[in-house]
Amino acid sequence: MVLIITGMHRSGTSLTASLFQKLGINIGGELVPPDRHNPKGYFEDIDFLEFQRKVLQECCDRNDPGWHDWGWTVNETLNPQLFDRYETRARELIFRRSHIKKTWGWKDPRTTLMLNFWDKLISNACYLLVFRYPWDVADSIRRLNAPIFTEHPEYILPIWRYYNQHLLDFYQQNPNKCILFCVNQLDQFGDLVNLCRLKFNLPIDDRNVEEIRQTTYDRELFHQLPIAEQKADEKTIAILESLRAKADISP
Numbered sequence: 001m002v003l004i005i006t007g008m009h010r011s012g013t014s015l016t017a018s019l020f021q022k023l024g025i026n027i028g029g030e031l032v033p034p035d036r037h038n039p040k041g042y043f044e045d046i047d048f049l050e051f052q053r054k055v056l057q058e059c060c061d062r063n064d065p066g067w068h069d070w071g072w073t074v075n076e077t078l079n080p081q082l083f084d085r086y087e088t089r090a091r092e093l094i095f096r097r098s099h100i101k102k103t104w105g106w107k108d109p110r111t112t113l114m115l116n117f118w119d120k121l122i123s124n125a126c127y128l129l130v131f132r133y134p135w136d137v138a139d140s141i142r143r144l145n146a147p148i149f150t151e152h153p154e155y156i157l158p159i160w161r162y163y164n165q166h167l168l169d170f171y172q173q174n175p176n177k178c179i180l181f182c183v184n185q186l187d188q189f190g191d192l193v194n195l196c197r198l199k200f201n202l203p204i205d206d207r208n209v210e211e212i213r214q215t216t217y218d219r220e221l222f223h224q225l226p227i228a229e230q231k232a233d234e235k236t237i238a239i240l241e242s243l244r245a246k247a248d249i250s251p
Contacts, residue, residue: 001202002122003105006112007130008163009070010140012183015222016130017043017107019189022212023204026104028097037144040216045106047093052110055086067148071113072159083117090121103202112163115170126200127178129167131243134160134232135225136184157236164239171246180243182251184224189213191249199248 003025007013021027021043028045056071059082066073097104111118112129119125138156141149149156171178179199181192190209196202232240244251 001103001200002125003103003128003196003200003202004111004115004118004122004125005105005107005128005130006109006115007167007183008112008132008137008160009109010137010144011109011130011132012186012222013107013109013130014038014040014042014044015186015216016128016181016183019212019216020105020128020204022216023193023209024102025202025204026100026102027106044108047096048106049108049110051086051089051093052108052114055083056110056113059083065152067155067159070159071110072155072162074155074158076162078113080114080116083114087121090117094121103204109163112166115166119170119174125177126196126202127170127174128196129171129178129180130183131164131167131180131240131247132183133224133230134236134240135230136223138232139223139225139229157232161236161239164243168239168242168246179248180246181249182244182247185249185251186213186222188249195248 003020005013005017005020017027018040027043028048030046032042032044032046032049034041053069056078057068059079060066060068060071060073061077062068064073064075064077071078115127134157137160141156142153167180171180179192179195193204193209197204
């Protein structure tokens with residue numbers, strides 16, 4: 001069994017991956033180290049991360065402005081038909097991890113844009129698709145003070161829509177192997193773990209789930225905006241409502 005955790009950047013995928021790592025899922029040996037943006041760690045396998053970063057950058061139109069590292073350009077020029085060029089390298093990554101005797105997987109937001117590619121290569125994969133409210137994602141990205149988003153704050157919500165539309169499309173095409181979960185409802189983590197055991201038949205020990213959640217989840221690091229600041233445009237709200245309607249655990 002392979003558990004793939006993904007969702008839009010700054011959507012709590014690191015937190016989710018850390019929780020499942022503590023439940024016994026092997027999410028990689030050499031992980032991206034913590035930094036000031038993610039002081040508890042990214043929980044991203046460096047090999048998978050660098051592979052997907054390279055693919056997305058090379059499969060976008062370099063002349064179209066945007067943030068190619070995340071596979072997004074203003075005119076959404078990412079071309080998935082070019083992904084097949086990288087299949088040999090992808091199979092090598094899978095082969096190196098497939099000898100692990102326990103359930104393994106990885107987490108990287110970029111996987112969101114490559115779900116169909118990986119699903120073609122891994123027959124026993126299951127997918128934990130994580131979404132977070134757009135205003136909270138936008139707030140988190142703004143607080144990164146990254147030059148690209150300081151200069152172009154108008155990129156943030158289109159990227160959120162782009163990523164989450166990919167989540168929706170994949171989920172609707174593959175409902176039996178996916179769980180769609182709103183990370184803003186992390187108090188329902190026990191329900192999520194139980195659903196993973198039942199739907200994916202994941203061999204995880206859920207006896208200490210609440211203790212793991214309480215010792216891992218830090219409200220100071222995972223901000224949620226007050227109701228008065230929860231604003232987004234109509235297109236973004238429409239995708240959010242679709243996500244909420246499809247979520248396996250009602251947010």
